Amino acid sequence: MSTKQRQSVRACRACHLRKVRCDLDARASGPCARCEEAGVQCQTLVRRRRPIRAIIPDPASAVTVRAGPSPLSEDDLGPEAPGTISDAQLQTSITISHALEEAGERYNTLGIGDAPRRVAVLGIGDISQQSSILVDFLSQDFSRGSMDDYQVTFVDNYTTVTRVLADEFGQGFKKDGVNHHRDAPFVKRCNGSMPKSLTHAEKAVLELRGAFMLPSNPIADSLVTSFFDRVHPALPILDRGAFMKRYYLTGSSTTCTCDTLLLLQSVLLSGSTAYRHPSLSSTSHEISWKLYVRAKTLVENGYEQDRLTLVQAHLLFSTFTGDSCDDTLQNMWLSIGSAVRIAQELGMHRSLGNASASPAMRREWKRIWWTLFVHDTLCSFEWGRPRAIFLADSDVEDLIETDFQADEPGSLPSSEHAQFFVELCKLCRIISCWLDLLRPGANAGIPSDERARERTRQTQLLLSELQEWRERLPASMQTPPPSRHDGLSLWTATLHITFEAALLRLSTLLPDGAAAVFEAAAGIIDICSSLKHRELLDSLWSFGVHDLDLALGQQARCANSQYAAVSSEGTRHLRRGLPLLQQLCHRNSVASQGAEFFDQLLQKLDQRCNVHNEASVRPLETEHEHSAASGSSGNRASFDGDRSVSAESEQAFGLRNQEQYSAQTESVHHTAIGEWPPILDFSNLQDAGLPYYAYGNAYGWDQNQYQ
Numbered sequence: 236m237s238t239k240q241r242q243s244v245r246a247c248r249a250c251h252l253r254k255v256r257c258d259l260d261a262r263a264s265g266p267c268a269r270c271e272e273a274g275v276q277c278q279t280l281v282r283r284r285r286p287i288r289a290i291i292p293d294p295a296s297a298v299t300v301r302a303g304p305s306p307l308s309e310d311d312l313g314p315e316a317p318g319t320i321s322d323a324q325l326q327t328s329i330t331i332s333h334a335l336e337e338a339g340e341r342y343n344t345l346g347i348g349d350a351p352r353r354v355a356v357l358g359i360g361d362i363s364q365q366s367s368i369l370v371d372f373l374s375q376d377f378s379r380g381s382m383d384d385y386q387v388t389f390v391d392n393y394t395t396v397t398r399v400l401a402d403e404f405g406q407g408f409k410k411d412g413v414n415h416h417r418d419a420p421f422v423k424r425c426n427g428s429m430p431k432s433l434t435h436a437e438k439a440v441l442e443l444r445g446a447f448m449l450p451s452n453p454i455a456d457s458l459v460t461s462f463f464d465r466v467h468p469a470l471p472i473l474d475r476g477a478f479m480k481r482y483y484l485t486g487s488s489t490t491c492t493c494d495t496l497l498l499l500q501s502v503l504l505s506g507s508t509a510y511r512h513p514s515l516s517s518t519s520h521e522i523s524w525k526l527y528v529r530a531k532t533l534v535e536n537g538y539e540q541d542r543l544t545l546v547q548a549h550l551l552f553s554t555f556t557g558d559s560c561d562d563t564l565q566n567m568w569l570s571i572g573s574a575v576r577i578a579q580e581l582g583m584h585r586s587l588g589n590a591s592a593s594p595a596m597r598r599e600w601k602r603i604w605w606t607l608f609v610h611d612t613l614c615s616f617e618w619g620r621p622r623a624i625f626l627a628d629s630d631v632e633d634l635i636e637t638d639f640q641a642d643e644p645g646s647l648p649s650s651e652h653a654q655f656f657v658e659l660c661k662l663c664r665i666i667s668c669w670l671d672l673l674r675p676g677a678n679a680g681i682p683s684d685e686r687a688r689e690r691t692r693q694t695q696l697l698l699s700e701l702q703e704w705r706e707r708l709p710a711s712m713q714t715p716p717p718s719r720h721d722g723l724s725l726w727t728a729t730l731h732i733t734f735e736a737a738l739l740r741l742s743t744l745l746p747d748g749a750a751a752v753f754e755a756a757a758g759i760i761d762i763c764s765s766l767k768h769r770e771l772l773d774s775l776w777s778f779g780v781h782d783l784d785l786a787l788g789q790q791a792r793c794a795n796s797q798y799a800a801v802s803s804e805g806t807r808h809l810r811r812g813l814p815l816l817q818q819l820c821h822r823n824s825v826a827s828q829g830a831e832f833f834d835q836l837l838q839k840l841d842q843r844c845n846v847h848n849e850a851s852v853r854p855l856e857t858e859h860e861h862s863a864a865s866g867s868s869g870n871r872a873s874f875d876g877d878r879s880v881s882a883e884s885e886q887a888f889g890l891r892n893q894e895q896y897s898a899q900t901e902s903v904h905h906t907a908i909g910e911w912p913p914i915l916d917f918s919n920l921q922d923a924g925l926p927y928y929a930y931g932n933a934y935g936w937d938q939n940q941y942q
Contacts, residue, residue, distance in 0.1 A: 247277045342445030342525055346517035350451040354485075354493045356430055368418075373400060375417060383596050386429075386542060388418035389582025415582050415590040428495040429540040437536060444532040445525065446500070449485075449493070454512045455503060462506035465774040466554060468652035468726055469659075470505070470610075472547050472603045474595075476643025478502070497539040500530035501551035508554050508822065509774050519822050523555050542581050546603060549574035553610060554777070567777070568620045571611050575623040578607055584629040595642045605634050605660050612663040613733070615670055616740070617781045622670065634660055654709050655726040659733065661704060666737050669697050694744045701738060714762075725771045728762050729779055735759045736782040739789065752789055753805075759786035760812040772818055780819055784829040787812045791836055806840060809833060 247267050250257035259267040259279065266277030344351045372388070391414055422429060433441070441447060449455055459482060463475055478498075485493050493499055504526040511519045533539060534548060553570040578584070583604045587597055608624050615622045639653040671677065672693050678686050714731050715723065739755035742748030763783050766772040775783075790812065793805025813833050819826035 246280050248280045249273075249275060249277065251280045339443050339445070342443075342528055343448045344445075345450055345454065345522050345525055346515055348512070348514035348516055349454060351448045352451065354447045354449055354496055356447065356493060356496055357432075369400075372416075372418065382415060382417050382591055383593050384424045386418040386422070387415055387581050389580065389585065390414055390416060391582075391585070414585055415587055415592070417591075424541060428498065428544055430496065431538055431540055433538070440536060441532055441538065445529045446496075446532045446538070448529065449499070450503065454515065457510060457512050458503045458506035460506070461510035462502050465509035465725070466505050466776075468649070468655055469729065469776055470550060470554065470606055471639065471652070471656055472550055472599075472606050473498075473502075474599065474642045476641050480643060495544070497530060497533045497548050498544055500526065500533065501548045504530050505551045505554045527552070527555050542577055543603075546574045546578045546581070546583075546607075549577070550603075550606065550610065553614075567610075567614050568618065571607070571614055572623050575607050575611060578604065583607075584624070584631065586630050586632060598638045598640065598642075601631060601634060601638050604629070604631050605656075608667075609656075609659055609663045612667050612670070613778050616666050616737075617778055622667075626664075626667065651711060651724065651726060654712055655730055658704075658708060658712055658730060662701075662730070662733060662737065665697055665700050665704065669694065669737075669741055690744060691746070694741050698738070698741050698745075701734065701741070705734060723762065723765045723769070725766065725774055728766050728771070729776060732759055732762050732775075732779050732782050735762070736785060739785065753793060756786035756789040757808055759783055760790075760808055760815070763812070763815045767815055767818065772815060773822065775819070777823065777825075780823045780826050783812065783816055783819075784825055787816060787829060787833055791833060794836075794840055806837070809837060813837070 245260040246257035247259050247270055249270055250259075250267060255269065257267050257269065259277070265271070270277035450458070459479075467473065467475065481495055482499065485499070504523060507519070507523045507526055511522060515522060530548065531552070534545065539545060539548070549570050553567045553574070583600055587600065592600075608626070608629075611622055611624045614620060634657050636650070636653045636657060639656075672690050678689070681689070712727055712730060714727065735755045735758045739752050739759075742751035742755065745751075759782055763772060763775070763779075766775060787809060790805045790808040794802050794809050796802045796805065813830065816826050816833065817830045820830050
């Protein structure tokens with residue numbers, strides 16, 4: 236009778252990796268025979284029970300998935316001498332199951348200070364698996380039924396298959412005035428959402444990315460409040476009363492329910508870009524990144540089937556991805572573009588006309604469409620990207636204040652927020668017209684000099700429209716006098732920063748626009764300074780951060796001027812605005828890049844000035860002669876102190892007069908320029924140890940760029 240050999244209980248790590256028998260268990264102490272022979276350290280292997288990951292799609296047929304390291308053969312030990320083991324080979328390999336656990340732990344919580352909650356969600360089926368959509372669509376009575384709680388399809392007056400068939404076989408189908416219809420299959424929304432029923436494998440993927448986890452109740456409440464206070468006025472795509480009603484039904488226990496999970500995760504993400512809860516130890520970017528992964532995973536895996544919710548989610552993504560417009564997969568331009576394409580598929584770019592839509596639905600669609608237009612225009616304006624929306628393709632009515640009327644009883648809309656967004660839409664219309672002038676193919680057959688003259692003429696007309704827009708602003712949106720700038724609200728400041736940025740960029744196309752560019756850049760810094768005084772600077776939206784960066788870029792150009800007073804004044808504004816940009820570094824990479832660049836640029840300018848001052852000192856002069864020489868050079872502004880320009884310099888260089896300032900920056904001036912240091916070449920900053928800093932069109936368009 237054969238007897239089963241007793242398995243060794245103990246083994247060393249080296250023998251375990253080589254998959255050979257170890258006699259460590261038979262020895263009372265000391266190394267095993269193999270390690271003693273090889274002359275290597277013998278370490279006892281600490282065995283631990285490895286968890287088994289199992290995915291069971293069907294209880295009737297359970298499939299267990301095991302994962303672990305593959306055995307090592309003698310050949311896997313490498314080229315070392317026989318009997319030797321390298322340190323890398325002694326390291327314990329991480330199994331797939333351990334990596335999955337680590338990934339789950341990473342996204343299931345926001346870090347120390349968070350007590351996450353799990354969400355239980357029930358799906359309503361998979362709409363994409365329906366095979367009779369066209370039959371169901373043509374079988375409906377088009378003259379009946381509201382679209383409010385259903386998917387919407389857009390059938391325009393082109394020769395599409397659905398329109399051709401509906402005209403012939405549809406009941407109650409109208410040719411004129413109605414382009415929006417209920418889409419088949421006629422699945423009704425569940426509280427404004429259509430979650431898909433998930434398989435076990437799909438749930439496992441979403442669980443791995445933390446998609447079903449919510450922050451603790453206090454943290455979630457603060458992020459939702461932050462969104463509606465600091466983001467929603469510039470992104471009015473949700474009805475606050477309706478959303479909060481559903482949010483409070485979520486519950487505060489460790490296991491809660493949520494019908495609109497994607498929308499809630501997106502709102503939490505957007506709120507995290509403007510506020511960080513003090514109980515969380517993680518950085519603002521890390522918190523936002525985890526929330527972004529949760530929400531984006533729901534989109535990528537087709538969890539949400541409602542197109543309107545997808546439009547809202549992509550717009551909310553842009554508040555986080557606006558910080559990374561140079562990323563090829565995750566940036567504001569792509570997020571807004573995705574939202575625009577889905578919205579156009581729904582037909583949001585066309586008026587609902589005689590469609591069966593309630594007044595609440597019409598108001599919501601108008602707010603979402605004009606929000607898309609505003610953010611698409613400003614994204615192109617800031618980054619120089621092509622636009623996705625052209626108003627010639629749209630006939631949606633203009634926004635008015637009554638479109639912000641709350642749908643839920645007891646919800647009071649903010650008059651300031653409504654006025655802010657209505658005026659912002661008007662301002663973006665002017666910006667959109669200016670962007671049309673820069674389209675390279677618009678006047679391809681016209682000579683370049685004639686195109687330049689026409690562009691200058693159109694720009695001057697648009698500048699007049701900008702001034703008229705500013706004069707017609709409501710009293711609540713007007714900027715107070717400089718002595719009362721501390722009373723500037725966040726949204727009034729945001730509106731005027733956008734105006735100053737538009738004024739700055741339009742003026743760059745004018746031959747005599749240097750003074751307007753300088754004043755607009757200084758105005759942006761003034762407004763941001765008032766926001767900092769009121770502790771509102773951290774709530775500035777990403778477009779405002781880019782505008783501040785643009786303003787400092789223009790001041791840097793002035794600081795590099797060959798004229799002493801111009802350079803001193805530009806450097807003074809650069810010093811004043813740099814702390815504002817540095818304060819925003821923790822939440823915006825554009826701010827951190829710009830702050831580093833301008834800080835080192837100021838150091839370079841100081842070095843240039845110091846070298847020039849040392850070179851101008853005569854070796855044989857006495858201390859009294861040095862003082863006399865310093866007193867006689869008072870017409871050249873100093874870089875020391877606050878770098879303010881003396882009254883004599885301002886009068887000599889005419890900084891207070893736009894015409895004189897423009898003339899000084901365009902032609903050679905006769906006053907005290909000979910000893911001023913030469914212009915610093917920005918292209919040589921890399922040679923001086925400065926980081927590469929490419930803005931594209933962020934500094935504005937040069938007047939000869941499109942000639």
